[in-house]
Amino acid sequence: MRLSQGGLIDRAKPLRFSFDGKGYQGFAGDTLASALLANDVRLVGRSFKYHRPRGILTADSNEPNALMTIRRAVDEPNVRATTQELYEGLEARSQNAWPALGFDLLGMNDLLAPFLGAGFYYKTFMWPKSFWERVYEPFIRRAAGLGALSKAPDRGRYDKAFAHCDLLVIGGGPAGLMAALVAGRAGADVILADEDTRLGGRLLAEREEIDGGPALDWVEEATAELRALPNVRLMTRTTVTGAYDGGTYGALERVSQHLASPAGHAPIETFWRIVARRAILAAGAHERPIAFPNNDRPGVMLASAVRAYVNRWGVAPGKRVAVFGQGADAERTARDLRAAGVELAEVITDRVTGTNGRLGLEEILVPDGDGARGINCDCLAVAGGWNPAVHLTCHMGARPVWRDDLAAFVPAEGAVPGLTPAGACAGAFSTAACLSGGARVAGAILEDLGLSAPKPDLPEAEDGGYTITPIWHVEGKGRAWLDFQNDVTVKDVKQSATEGFRSVEHMKRYTTQGMATDQGKNSNVAALAVLADATGRTIPETGTTTFRPPYTPINIAALGAGALDKGFAPERHLTSHAASVARGAPMIEAGLWYRPSYFPAPGEQTWREACDREVTMVRQAVGVADVSTLGKIDIQGPDAGKFLDFVYTNTFSTLKEGRVRYGLMLREDGHVMDDGTTARLGAQQYLMTTTTAAAGQVMAHLDWVRQALMPGADVQIASVTEHWAQFAVAGPKAGAVLASVLDDWAPGDWPFMSCGAVSVSGVAGRLFRISFSGEQGYEIAVPARFGESLFRLLVAQAEALGGGPYGMEALNVLRIEKGFITHAEIHGRVTAFDIGMGRMVSAKKDCVGKTMSERPGLSGPEREQMVGLKPAGSVKQLTGGAHLFEAGARATAANSQGYVTSVGFSPTLGCFLGQGFLRNGRARHGETVRMVDHVRGVEAMCEVCDPVFYDPEGGRMRG
């Protein structure tokens, strides 16, 4: 019921909203929870396991019951009604009830409760094993669930952001505000983050005075002063979710979920990484419930929440409210209810032994002589004492410390380096203690940071002491709930101890206590007390479970902001990309690169037709392919040759200027790392090419060798992959194409494996007479900005001579025909010996990997050696990944003699060709082996061959 006056709501701004399809009205400033209570909606959800009716328990992010699905672009489940701000048109739905919240058939689970206690699942759903995934789990998931995901892809915008500061203040209550004021005034770079919509913390929910006036006036002044300071950044709706190494904090900012129509460009949420030289934890404390029989009925609420609804939102959570608790909290709750004109039923300081009511509280039971007496009320405010919010101090492994006088855990000293707790989360509960604590801690940090801060005038505030004799649970008939969200009762925890799960970690897992989305914030300490009692230990002896990030749940989409689709895998495009796409070439991914797969001609139905045509075109005329994805590393300096001699197995210092050589590179463990050609462009300049796949790895490796293994060498290296566009021009007519494109150029001056400067219509380029196809081949490079023009020009000239562009498929077939290798062959587990290049490891010098490559077992007949494969039986198809067996052997793993690495149909030879590795393969040319592909169900007899199928003498390449 809405009170006639009071509260931090704007009664001039009514807002319409709906819950389970029924329309209601609230005001600007309401949360969904306060608006529901204002409309006397008390039943807001069903419990996880027993489907018990549940109501709102808290007024903050700890809420275990009021979880709802909010309609958004993509519906968001499990939103806490207590933190969801009201907006015009908000649509909320209850969860975990079927068919309806008021009549939930699965409520029968509650009648079965004697059989559904802790450990029920483990004991019941044991056999048959085949039922685990097919029957039991789907059933349990349906019966016991939170909100359901929409299963639609969430295309909403989430963002990530980074911030740095001198001081991060976590929490904007009296301690946090005071700390930020002190630090801000001293000129420190301050970020003040609070999960609430406005600063003030508990002061927003209490009737208190500071400096003789309403506490809220002080909050307003402090906020205004902080807002005016350019060195202070206020971040509301921002929950600091975790403390990490090096003063890094994660924080979730809710940017748009409180708006009826968010700005189009605004993210839904932003996940922040805040790096702070120092931090102050001013996260406050959480009031805890008391476990008494049937304490989960809608209407049973924390006393601090009752005061918040009355004072902050002008809502009476009931028509007749009783209070259960001791000391100042019970008194202050009774006082505030009276002041707001709400009928106070009674203040119970001893025991509440039970409750009655259908779908909501109607009566509580208290002891009366030998029996019990009923008290009519529809709301019970429970004050069970306070737990400091120690969570962030535990995120790096520290355990909190028990304080008997508070009957609560407080942060351990130095728990997180650079983070100091202040105020209620440090166990100082009064407003005066919070104000002075915040100021004192901030002052000490400023001194540490070398900033001088004048001693602040502390405002005068309430300074009542805090004494507590905790009531953890009340015995009586009926179940008493500890963890509302996971339906864990006092009996479950006792049963856990009885069955031997006495360790708090075992108890947690056996009962699921504290494993819900509130992570036990409402219940862990009480459950610990029950376990301590059941096992005859003290609470500190019993220990505590570990609090881990995040402090409150975070949408995965926020953590993964920016990493969807192209954000996860950016696309690298060739300079010829648009021209290739315009020709209808399907693009294929090669790492992040996109390369043309083939260039379909009119009338071609399949990729094979295009591929066969392109291969033949290169063999008979000329083809043009973009090979810019290969890594290019510029190596310069007097010691460049010496450097290359050390990273390659073969020698490059002797390479003549204007010449190119193929090189092989090993890892230090003796296996092949990469291969490629390196050109000597000048006396002190080489240009290395790497494979596309290993470009980054090789660059890091060269940096490693130069800096760590050859620190004195006078050589510099730089990646120039992106700087040059490079095209292969291959085929008998390649020379003619180049002659038509290059200035003053004749093929006769360019023998095989030569390189040098050329001019393309006046643009300085480089030419390399190298071949990956086995035909007369060139690679021509120009600065990347000329790449697209050169590609178009080369293709046009090639087409005039009966040629054209070719793609990755044809490139692959051409190299297989020729026996050239790729990373399909040098996959990390092969040696130079295996690929038939053992003699490339120079005996005259050391190189990376040489010593280890000489180990026994890395060469010899027991090795799987590279071979060529040709179909030799009725099945004419070869498949990559298939295994090789002796002709008559069974196709078992134990009998495997090797495997196929690459295959392709060769239009030149008219059959499939393959490359693979076969035990002692080089000695077995001519032998017939059996290829079995268990995955695709293909089996073929193959002839073992030399890997070079086409033009083994190399006359076409050199010619």
Next chain:
Amino acid sequence: MRLPCPICGERDVREFTYKGHAVALDRPAPNAGDAAWEDYVHLRENPAGETRELWYHGGGCGAWIVVRRNTVTHEVLGAELASEVAE
């Protein structure tokens, strides 16, 4: 986690890649024998406490650096250029 690159200053760990213990700087002579090479290539301590490890600033200046770090407390105690350590 942030690492103090001697060239670029303190940078986010995502700019770096990890190689392993700084023992990789002590490459044995080719004739040092099997045991020395086995040690160098394959065997690593797993210290609880202070350690020296190699990181590559591939997302920055390209420097290999030797970082002193405590594996228990996660404290980063300092960093030097691998080229200077190696010389």
